[in-house]
Amino acid sequence: MTSSASHAHHHGPGHHHEHGHGQAGTGEDDALAVVLDLDAEIFAPYLDAVTRRVADLAGDGVTHVVDLGSGTGTGTFALLERFPHARVTAVDSSPALLARLLDAARAQGRGDRVRTLETDAGAGLAGIADADLVWASASLHHMDDPAAALDGVRAALRPGGLVAVAELDGMPRFLPDDAVAGRPGLEARCREALDGLHAEQMPHMGADWGAMLAAAGLLVEDDRTERLELHAPLPAGVGRYAHVVLDRIRGALDGRADPADLAALGTLLDGGPADVRHRDDLVVRSTRRLWVARRPAETVKG
Structure with a gap:
């Protein structure tokens, strides 16, 4: 999934995440790229x-997506x-991430199939009017x-074209309840504090995208939720x-958590025996939701 992980708010990976608030070439872009x-x-x-x-x-x-x-181009x-x-x-909106993506496409021999558009998508998708899929x-x-x-997305789609909206419920969870002796429920409390931060800074996180897609004159054809849970043997990495995710969370919660x-x-995170990079009791849990909607052949909004 393309990811939009947060520059400013450090809200985990998938917030895949507000690309584009960092400056070109910053360490924050590099850190975000690792997460994504x-x-x-x-x-x-x-x-x-x-x-x-x-x-x-x-x-x-499908010829234009x-x-x-x-x-970093995961979705691309x-x-x-x-x-x-x-x-x-x-x-x-991040020129550094777009440059990284284009370099990767060229290295794969796919540069002729990729173009980039540096813009804040909230301002519309200038010059795009024929997309089969967003x-x-x-x-x-x-x-x-x-x-x-979403009005801009609808305008960018050809009649009959699709938009796929993929979202997740915040940071993934990794830890057993007793991950740190004497602090049971540590990850749950951090998650609650992070949810509070997101509610302040990203009021649209967790929105009913199905209703918003319909309000934009799009016909919702699929809405599915998957609760992903990965157990040992876990994928490498x-x-x-x-x-990386827990370190970003710690930074986001500095001054906001116990x-x-x-x-x-x-x-x-400190390299000691409890460091998550050395543990064998991690379980990765993440809830992800997908909505797919279609622009009707004739759309009348209202």
């Missing part, structure tokens, strides 16, 4: 299944693979005005993934 790429690696089977479902609904003849909030490359005759327009993974909840953004909980979280 690890998330894509860990949940690759889910992304494969989701793009297959979208392709089934899209049918034959838009990846809205493209980040999955869509290039799924739709071998399509070109993809990668849309993001893919928006964990990006819409970052928009100041998602209703306006889970320990590092957990470390100092004892932040200290306990630190013991899972």
Whole structure:
């Protein structure tokens, strides 16, 4: 999923995540890229299944796909693979991430199938009016005005074209309840504090996208929720993934959570025996939801 993980709010990977608030070449872009790429690696089977479902609904003849909030290109490359005759327009507000994506596409010999559009998607998709599919993974909840953004998506779609909105319920969970002795329920409390932060800073996270898609004059054809749970033997990279995500969470909650909980979280990140990179009791849990909607042949909004 394309990921939109948060620059400013450190809300986990999939917030795949508000690409585009960092400056080109910043360390924050690099840190975000690590989160997005690890998330894509860990949940690759889910992304494969989701793009297959979208392709089934899209049918034959898909030639132009838009990846809205493209980040490091997870969605872009999955869509290039799924739709071998399509070109993809990668849309993001981070020039550094777009440059990284385009370099990767050229290295794969796919540069001629990818173009980039640096813009805030909330301002519309200038110059796009023929898209067969718009893919928006964990990006819409970052928009100041998602209703306006969806109006722009509808305008970018050809009649009969699809939009796929993929979202997740915040940070993935990794830890057993007793991960740190004397601090049972540590991850649940951190999650609650993070949810409070998100409610302040991203009021559209957790929105009813089905209703918003319908309000934009689009016909919802699919709405499915999957609760993913990965147990041992875990994919390679889970320990590092957990470390990067929990470290970003610790930074986001500095001054907002119980100092004892932040200290306990630190013991899972400091290279000691409890460090998540060395543990064998991690379980990765994440809830992900997909909506797919179609622009009618004739759309009258209202």
